[in-house]
Amino acid sequence: MFKDTIPGLERIFKTDTDSPKVVLVTGPPGSLKTSFCYDIMTKALRGTDDFGLYVTLEEEKDSQIKNMDDLGVSLVDNMHISDITDLREIDDIIEEETTDYVEFIEDMLRHFREEKGDNFTIFTLDSLGALYSLMEDTENMRKRMFSFFKLLRDFDLYCFVVMERSSDSEANLLGDEGFLVDGVINISIDRKKGKLTRYIQVEKMRSCHHDMEKHALEVGETGLKVLGPLFE
Numbered sequence: 001m002f003k004d005t006i007p008g009l010e011r012i013f014k015t016d017t018d019s020p021k022v023v024l025v026t027g028p029p030g031s032l033k034t035s036f037c038y039d040i041m042t043k044a045l046r047g048t049d050d051f052g053l054y055v056t057l058e059e060e061k062d063s064q065i066k067n068m069d070d071l072g073v074s075l076v077d078n079m080h081i082s083d084i085t086d087l088r089e090i091d092d093i094i095e096e097e098t099t100d101y102v103e104f105i106e107d108m109l110r111h112f113r114e115e116k117g118d119n120f121t122i123f124t125l126d127s128l129g130a131l132y133s134l135m136e137d138t139e140n141m142r143k144r145m146f147s148f149f150k151l152l153r154d155f156d157l158y159c160f161v162v163m164e165r166s167s168d169s170e171a172n173l174l175g176d177e178g179f180l181v182d183g184v185i186n187i188s189i190d191r192k193k194g195k196l197t198r199y200i201q202v203e204k205m206r207s208c209h210h211d212m213e214k215h216a217l218e219v220g221e222t223g224l225k226v227l228g229p230l231f232e
Contacts (some may be wrong), residue, residue: 010225023183026165052122057130073077
């Protein structure tokens with residue numbers, strides 16, 4: 001999943017990972033979290049019979065595709081993007097009830113699992129914060145997230161869950177997500193001597209040998225690429 005997708009990730013991952021894996025991709029706005037998930041999915045799916053689902057609650061599908069095209073990352077036919085307009089349509093249909101968006105996404109996952117079978121291998125949710133903002137009832141979120149992540153693992157998926165995160169904060173929102181997931185990848189911005197450098201740092205990845213240093217991340221001609229480690 002990691003070593004054969006975005007160039008340079010082999011600098012970080014000494015061994016690769018097996019599914020199922022639920023990985024938080026965290027960081028502040030503008031750090032390329034969405035680009036990282038989108039890029040790694042398209043490269044993993046290209047030239048295969050596998051299928052991937054990308055659920056974006058941050059922006060509409062056409063806008064996201066344009067943004068990725070500008071980065072040199074093109075959509076592949078075996079990747080489906082579902083955007084926030086799908087959820088708004090559900091809200092319009094169910095006027096008298098409060099939509100359970102977690103349940104709606106779970107139903108979408110079950111649909112593609114039934115349709116694609118074992119070829120359904122990769123899923124991204126972008127983002128967890130946007131999902132929470134759409135839900136009126138955010139109580140017992142640890143229990144809800146535990147159940148949601150269990151479903152992802154039961155389907156044997158590689159999963160990336162985007163989550164906003166400020167510098168030096170823990171990878172947790174309402175449901176102690178950092179404790180429930182298999183991995184945490186932080187994509188952030190280093191500010192030193194008036195220079196801004198994006199970097200990627202793997203803080204946690206179960207059943208995998210990996211570097212925990214910060215590695216520079218930049219946009220190349222065909223998407224992202226990982227450079228060498230940042231030195232303090």
